[in-house]
Amino acid sequence: xxxxxxxxxxxxxxxxxxxxxxxxxxxxxxxxxxxxxxxxxxxxxxxxxxxxxxxxxxxxxxxxxxxxxxxxxxxxxxxxxxxxxxxxxxxxxxxxxxxxxxxxxxxxxxxxxxxxxxxxxxxxxxxxxxxxxxxxxxxxxxxxxxxxxxxxxxxxxxxxxxxxxxxxxxxxxxxxxxxxxxxxxxxxxxxxxxxxxxxxxxxxxxxxxxxxxxxxxxxxxxxxxxxxxxxxxxxxxxxxxxxxxxxx
Amino acid sequence: xxxxxxxxxxxxxxxxxxxxxxxxxxxxxxxxxxxxxxxxxxxxxxxxxxxxxxxxxxxxxxxxxxxxxxxxxxxxxxxxxxxxxxxxxxxxxxxxxxxxxxxxxxxxxxxxxxxxxxxxxxxxxxxxxxxxxxxxxxxxxxxxxxxxxxxxxxxxxxxxxxxxxxxxxxxxxxxxxxxxxxxxxxxxxxxxxxxxxxxxxxxxxxxxxxxxxxxxxxxxxxxxxxxxxxxxxxxxxxxxxxxxxxxxxxxxxxxxxxxxxxxxxxxxxxxxxxxxxxxxxxxxxxxxxxxxxxxxxxxxxxxxxxxxxxxxxxx
Numbered sequence: 391x392x393x394x395x396x397x398x399x400x401x402x403x404x405x406x407x408x409x410x411x412x413x414x415x416x417x418x419x420x421x422x423x424x425x426x427x428x429x430x431x432x433x434x435x436x437x438x439x440x441x442x443x444x445x446x447x448x449x450x451x452x453x454x455x456x457x458x459x460x461x462x463x464x465x466x467x468x469x470x471x472x473x474x475x476x477x478x479x480x481x482x483x484x485x486x487x488x489x490x491x492x493x494x495x496x497x498x499x500x501x502x503x504x505x506x507x508x509x510x511x512x513x514x515x516x517x518x519x520x521x522x523x524x525x526x527x528x529x530x531x532x533x534x535x536x537x538x539x540x541x542x543x544x545x546x547x548x549x550x551x552x553x554x555x556x557x558x559x560x561x562x563x564x565x566x567x568x569x570x571x572x573x574x575x576x577x578x579x580x581x582x583x584x585x586x587x588x589x590x591x592x593x594x595x596x597x598x599x600x601x602x603x604x605x606x607x608x609x610x611x612x613x614x615x616x617x618x619x620x621x622x623x624x625x626x627x628x629x630x631x632x633x634x635x636x637x638x
Numbered sequence: 639x640x641x642x643x644x645x646x647x648x649x650x651x652x653x654x655x656x657x658x659x660x661x662x663x664x665x666x667x668x669x670x671x672x673x674x675x676x677x678x679x680x681x682x683x684x685x686x687x688x689x690x691x692x693x694x695x696x697x698x699x700x701x702x703x704x705x706x707x708x709x710x711x712x713x714x715x716x717x718x719x720x721x722x723x724x725x726x727x728x729x730x731x732x733x734x735x736x737x738x739x740x741x742x743x744x745x746x747x748x749x750x751x752x753x754x755x756x757x758x759x760x761x762x763x764x765x766x767x768x769x770x771x772x773x774x775x776x777x778x779x780x781x782x783x784x785x786x787x788x789x790x791x792x793x794x795x796x797x798x799x800x801x802x803x804x805x806x807x808x809x810x811x812x813x814x815x816x817x818x819x820x821x822x823x824x825x826x827x828x829x830x831x832x833x834x835x836x837x838x839x840x841x842x843x844x845x846x847x848x849x850x851x852x853x854x855x856x857x858x859x860x861x862x863x864x865x866x867x868x869x870x871x872x873x874x875x876x877x878x879x880x881x882x883x884x885x886x887x888x889x890x891x892x893x894x895x896x897x898x899x900x901x902x903x904x905x906x907x908x909x910x911x912x913x914x915x916x917x918x919x920x921x922x923x924x925x926x927x928x929x930x931x932x933x934x935x936x937x938x939x940x941x942x943x944x945x946x947x948x949x950x951x952x953x
Binding site for chain 2: 399400403404407410411414415471474475476478479481482483484485486634
């Protein structure tokens with residue numbers, strides 16, 4: 391089909407437009423960066439800038455940054471676009487769901503990459519954290535994590551009822567899971583909390599990034615869990631996608 | 639598309655929301671190159687009908703063909719041939735007017751030039767303003783501009799001039815007439831009957847989920863033969879003269895307006911006028927402000943909606 395054959399360029403234009411909007415919209419950009427940077431610097435002071443601790447906490451915040459940049463942003467942005475009728479208008483055009491979501495996902499992924507680099511730089515400069523010299527495992531862990539939390543972001547956005555609810559839904563899903571998943575505080579090993587957390591993708595992502603960040607280690611078991619959540623997320627995200635606002 | 643072929647065919651369309659039957663039985667056609675206005679009170683099923691035709695909603699039963707396709711099964715190819723102005727649809731507010739138009743132009747295989755559409759919709763001056771900063775009327779113009787950017791052959795306008803000042807409305811009407819001159823098909827829903835009269839070749843009146851009337855403005859107007867003859871009683875009109883007027887009305891089988899107003903309603907305005915002027919001449923009276931009024935489209939529309947709603951309440 392000719393019209394759908396022009397996917398890639400249309401997705402590119404969609405991506406550029408999303409980027410413009412993201413950086414022009416102050417609150418979204420500020421909050422995406424503020425939380426991970428805030429946690430990184432506050433915890434660094436609480437840990438007396440201990441290098442050994444920061445060597446693990448910096449990659450944890452990189453993982454957390456990817457989750458907020460991808461998951462939280464997608465839940466909020468997709469819900470706003472849908473409920474204010476932007477998607478409905480797109481529905482009057484030949485734009486496909488794939489190009490629309492592809493541009494949006496690419497945009498939040500670029501934001502996540504910038505955030506990762508900022509966090510790594512701060513860790514290296516202020517806390518003398520040393521990232522691995524063999525970045526392949528790190529790239530793999532970050533890519534799988536970004537894919538997973540983008541898919542879950544689109545999925546959760548599909549069931550978020552309103553613009554007002556979107557931030558609460560995004561944070562309400564993320565923070566409890568992040569807290570039990572060693573994002574901020576390490577749960578005792580073999581505790582119930584740890585076992586519950588191992589169901590969800592956040593702890594696996596954290597562990598995969600920590601292993602890759604310091605030593606360039608591949609963590610296949612964690613990758614497998616992330617991939618299972620990605621496949622489930624993508625399947626539900628595509629099936630439940632809505633163009634129309636709820637009250638229409 | 640050939641002139642005279644059908645752009646839209648709707649027959650026996652029905653749609654319910656739960657127990658509410660929004661559309662009961664709607665059938666009509668729109669020929670290519672025609673401008674058709676769909677009229678009806680709020681909640682009559684007008685919007686549901688249009689949204690089914692546009693491919694936004696599914697139907698319960700009936701046949702719908704738009705540009706030869708069933709909108710329920712439509713693809714990007716089909717959407718590229720349509721331009722739709724929706725009511726209250728969001729924008730990407732942090733983009734500039736020109737950027738939104740450029741982005742949308744990319745969606746279509748053969749779009750119109752962005753500057754041309756900006757000028758057409760009187761948005762050239764606002765091209766570099768962020769959409770957020772636009773007034774209500776300017777946003778409406780952008781709605782229209784976005785519907786036209788893909789150079790569609792069939793254009794839907796859902797209450798397009800709501801929020802326009804009179805000058806902007808006139809300008810918009812000329813935009814629509816230009817599109818028609820290019821052979822585009824236009825489907826318009828509106829609450830303004832003067833707009834329907836100015837733009838549409840044909841009207842489709844939907845009341846209570848059914849098509850209550852369809853035809854040209856002239857045809858619908860000529861459904862009502864009646865006219866109203868109005869004037870002002872001279873000062874100090876004698877009781878005698880007034881009684882004569884009442885007799886005259888009775889003999890003409892004309893109904894009087896309310897007692898305060900001088901005038902009568904008749905199906906034979908010429909005859910009524912002859913008798914009335916003869917009566918005035920005999921009494922040496924000058925009837926000031928004498929005039930014959932034909933019902934406006936608005937009068938006929940209001941009467942039809944009222945009639946339908948009283949019938950509805952009897953059931």
